[in-house]
Amino acid sequence: MIDAILGNIIWIVLITVGGALISWGVHFIPVGGAPAAMAQATGVGTGTVQLAAGAGLTGLVSAGSMMNLTDDLLLILASGAVGAMIMLTVTMIVATWTYVYAVGCVPSSAKVKVDPITKYRQDNYVSQGTEGHGIPTVSFVSGAIGAALGGIGGSLVYYSLIEVGMSVGLEGSAVTNAVTGNWLVAVAAIFAIGIFFVNAVIPSYNIGGTIEGFHDPKFKKWPKAVVSSLIATLLCAVVAVVAIAQLGGI
Amino acid sequence: MSVGGSGEAKGGYPVQTIIALGIVGGLVGIYLGHFAPPAYAFFGGIGAIFATIWGADAVRRVASYGLGTGVPSIGMLAFGMGIIAALFGLSIGGTAGPIIAVIVAAIIGYVIGALSNKVIGMGIPIMEQAMAEISCAGTLVILGLSVVIAGSFDYAAVIQYVVSTGYIALIFIIGGMGILHPFNASLGPDEKQDRTLMLAVEKGAIALIITGFASSLHEGLMAASINMLIGIIIWYVAASKHYALIKRDAYAVVGTGLLPSAEELQ
Numbered sequence: 001m002i003d004a005i006l007g008n009i010i011w012i013v014l015i016t017v018g019g020a021l022i023s024w025g026v027h028f029i030p031v032g033g034a035p036a037a038m039a040q041a042t043g044v045g046t047g048t049v050q051l052a053a054g055a056g057l058t059g060l061v062s063a064g065s066m067m068n069l070t071d072d073l074l075l076i077l078a079s080g081a082v083g084a085m086i087m088l089t090v091t092m093i094v095a096t097w098t099y100v101y102a103v104g105c106v107p108s109s110a111k112v113k114v115d116p117i118t119k120y121r122q123d124n125y126v127s128q129g130t131e132g133h134g135i136p137t138v139s140f141v142s143g144a145i146g147a148a149l150g151g152i153g154g155s156l157v158y159y160s161l162i163e164v165g166m167s168v169g170l171e172g173s174a175v176t177n178a179v180t181g182n183w184l185v186a187v188a189a190i191f192a193i194g195i196f197f198v199n200a201v202i203p204s205y206n207i208g209g210t211i212e213g214f215h216d217p218k219f220k221k222w223p224k225a226v227v228s229s230l231i232a233t234l235l236c237a238v239v240a241v242v243a244i245a246q247l248g249g250i
Numbered sequence: 251m252s253v254g255g256s257g258e259a260k261g262g263y264p265v266q267t268i269i270a271l272g273i274v275g276g277l278v279g280i281y282l283g284h285f286a287p288p289a290y291a292f293f294g295g296i297g298a299i300f301a302t303i304w305g306a307d308a309v310r311r312v313a314s315y316g317l318g319t320g321v322p323s324i325g326m327l328a329f330g331m332g333i334i335a336a337l338f339g340l341s342i343g344g345t346a347g348p349i350i351a352v353i354v355a356a357i358i359g360y361v362i363g364a365l366s367n368k369v370i371g372m373g374i375p376i377m378e379q380a381m382a383e384i385s386c387a388g389t390l391v392i393l394g395l396s397v398v399i400a401g402s403f404d405y406a407a408v409i410q411y412v413v414s415t416g417y418i419a420l421i422f423i424i425g426g427m428g429i430l431h432p433f434n435a436s437l438g439p440d441e442k443q444d445r446t447l448m449l450a451v452e453k454g455a456i457a458l459i460i461t462g463f464a465s466s467l468h469e470g471l472m473a474a475s476i477n478m479l480i481g482i483i484i485w486y487v488a489a490s491k492h493y494a495l496i497k498r499d500a501y502a503v504v505g506t507g508l509l510p511s512a513e514e515l516q
Contacts, residue, residue: 001342033319047320186414190333193422197330198362201323206370208318228365235358236331239338246341246405 004245011160012237019199019233020226021153026052026203027222028146030139033209039103042132042212044095048204056196059084059151077152084151092135099134107134111216142213161188168248191240199229262443272304276390280348283397288469292480294397299454305387305429306450312380325430331358332388340405352386359385391425398461411468428453445495455485
């Protein structure tokens, strides 16, 4: 057990970094929660965990498919980032269509007077009694950045876990005719998902349910969540690495 | 989205009773399911139901303070921690696997609870204890439902029949639903512990039915039917009791009738 930890310190560090990246990335995602579902707050109308997990898990799938083709870490991370970005930007654009054409409100932020990117006035368009609605440009860009960070973090965790398994002699690629049966891929994926959920929930407690993006005053609180995630992920990483290293013995 | 009010959850069974019920019921169920022949794998599911009750009660206590975000987040966190602790425990523990898994889960949960309070500053007095409890309950639910599918908690068997077939994702969501849904559905000023926990039993029974269905792959049709039958019986009893408790707590239960037709609206 100690050998497994000492022999895989580099991967434990990478998993921890990946967890911190996920945690940081969540702060960029415009999460509106239940108020946004009623078009009373800026952002997509669902919870942090659902949005981050949706984007991150898509990132895992695209990173995993890239791992069938290459073992170049940079390409795998890029694939994970792009997968997560596609997932989240599609969610945001479809939500925007709903807000604009179905609910009938103008995408606007209540946290800033002018959009930092387009320089358009925001406060004139915020309906009375709401905290903004829809997804303004700055939140959209911020969300795309957040999804990229989440995708990179998730892929880093997954890649590291696969490498730990390959170091004890397991097969890392799933290019066989069998649909099931690749133990390492299954275990690494479910551990990556577990670590992803832990790191999606910790920042969601930090931002208290809703955030508009990097222009939101709450964004400045990110170091707290990242420090928490570093410690929590380190603990999870040690445990996960030992469990995967034990796979070699069965 | 600040839901769940702000304050201590009141009334009902004392905390210690629920914790004892969860740990003892969960572990006994898991061990019985492991050592008994495959046809008795449903004991794992019954253990998972006890653990679900414990987890739902811990969620109820901590979410009563108001998490600042939706209640479902804490259920997902429970299973994120639980899945890592459960597989770790089985990988190094052998027969003592579930006990090691619970201890590791308690440590991870306590650390995350302490981080939430000390670093993030959530200021919930029972956060550390509740997180440890939720994490342990999540671990026990995963182990219990894995025993239903694999027939034992042997690491190789669980990896082969539960993880590499992908049923672990099913357990993740359906077990998480049992822990997060009862309080999420029942919260409000009229929330009562017995009604919330009866919903947890019902959700646990649904988990047993579905994992029982999944167990037909490895344990054969006979064992799977027994698993599902036990699940359906528990579900029926719990759902009837839950409906009776709803009728007890509601001011009135009335039928709204069908939608009026176009002529009647004239």
